Amino acid sequence: MNAETEARFPHQLMYAAAKQYYLEDATQAQVATSLGVSRATVSRLLTEARRQGIVEIRVNRPESVEDEPLAVELAQALGLRRVYLAPKVSGPALGPWLAPELARALRAGGLAAGDVVLVSSGSTVYECAREGLGRFPGVTIVPAVGGQEEPQPWFQTNETTRILAERVGGVPSYLYAPALPGPELFYSLQHEPSVRRVMDLWAQAKCAIMGVGSAPLMRQVVPAFVPRDASSLHAAVGDVCSRFYDREGEPVGYPGSERLVAVSAEELRRVPHSIAVAVGAEKAASIVAAVRGGYFNHLVTDTPTAESIMALV
Numbered sequence: 001m002n003a004e005t006e007a008r009f010p011h012q013l014m015y016a017a018a019k020q021y022y023l024e025d026a027t028q029a030q031v032a033t034s035l036g037v038s039r040a041t042v043s044r045l046l047t048e049a050r051r052q053g054i055v056e057i058r059v060n061r062p063e064s065v066e067d068e069p070l071a072v073e074l075a076q077a078l079g080l081r082r083v084y085l086a087p088k089v090s091g092p093a094l095g096p097w098l099a100p101e102l103a104r105a106l107r108a109g110g111l112a113a114g115d116v117v118l119v120s121s122g123s124t125v126y127e128c129a130r131e132g133l134g135r136f137p138g139v140t141i142v143p144a145v146g147g148q149e150e151p152q153p154w155f156q157t158n159e160t161t162r163i164l165a166e167r168v169g170g171v172p173s174y175l176y177a178p179a180l181p182g183p184e185l186f187y188s189l190q191h192e193p194s195v196r197r198v199m200d201l202w203a204q205a206k207c208a209i210m211g212v213g214s215a216p217l218m219r220q221v222v223p224a225f226v227p228r229d230a231s232s233l234h235a236a237v238g239d240v241c242s243r244f245y246d247r248e249g250e251p252v253g254y255p256g257s258e259r260l261v262a263v264s265a266e267e268l269r270r271v272p273h274s275i276a277v278a279v280g281a282e283k284a285a286s287i288v289a290a291v292r293g294g295y296f297n298h299l300v301t302d303t304p305t306a307e308s309i310m311a312l313v
Helices: 003-008 011-023 028-035 039-051 069-078 095-107 123-131 157-168 183-189 193-202 231-235 265-270 281-293 303-310
Strands: 082-086 116-119 140-143 207-211 238-240 243-245 273-277 298-302
Touching: 011 028, 011 039, 028 039, 069 082, 069 298, 069 303, 082 095, 082 303, 095 123, 095 207, 095 273, 095 298, 116 157, 123 157, 123 207, 123 273, 140 157, 140 193, 238 281, 243 265, 243 281, 281 298, 281 303, 298 303
Parallel strands: 082 298, 116 140, 116 207, 207 273, 273 298
Antiparallel strands: 238 243
16 A cells, blocks of 8 residues: 555544444445545445455354364374365465464363463464464463574464463463573573463373474474474474474484473373464475374375375375
């Protein structure tokens, strides 16, 4: 929008038009009369309000609609409780496509006030959190891994925690610790009350939302703390919550990984309602291996990824 358009359509005017039309059920003609503009201008105001994110329109899939046969088939093939399929994801933003299905997966968890929900780092989880996943008042949102040096916000689980808690009406519990501290700091963190409190919450989690990373040596970007030259990582096909694993889902370590500040594989396996969110043919093998490792029991993905996974199982 250029400067002239901004002058004609300030945010307050777009908000006023959208509020009356979408929330107060006014017609475009009534909005035009109320704001003293033409009906054509109201139409342009509503279009611009949607473009700028002032208005977000979501089509929710009724729970009564049966799952697609491919979703049922994939869940059975992998031994998962349920698979939630989005249409083919297209464009740079994943959140708008995957968030509705992730919201369904969360509702199936029967979350109540006081329940603990873990969230991992990663762009997919971050984007879904920004879209909104329904309201779950009083749940405790907890980072599943410490902070990382990269500047992108999706590497900072505290930021994803903050956004998700705000959107769902939950209570954030922040983790003030790096993902891979040095030996002395790691020892100190074990006795730091604020960090210890978060670590104790990991064992109490009722739900977890995690991304699935592809093989570390195949990625363009990996966290700075991961030593890509470590020979052990040649066996790694993916990670969840920064925990790497091989094709059988067995943990893959590397120099320093014993100091990783992240939920353990054993703790993930004990989470009653654990949800992985991942798309892309390059992640098919990573997803299959993570299932073998027992790291999650629900999967949110898209149709092409599901087809790629079915070709492997």
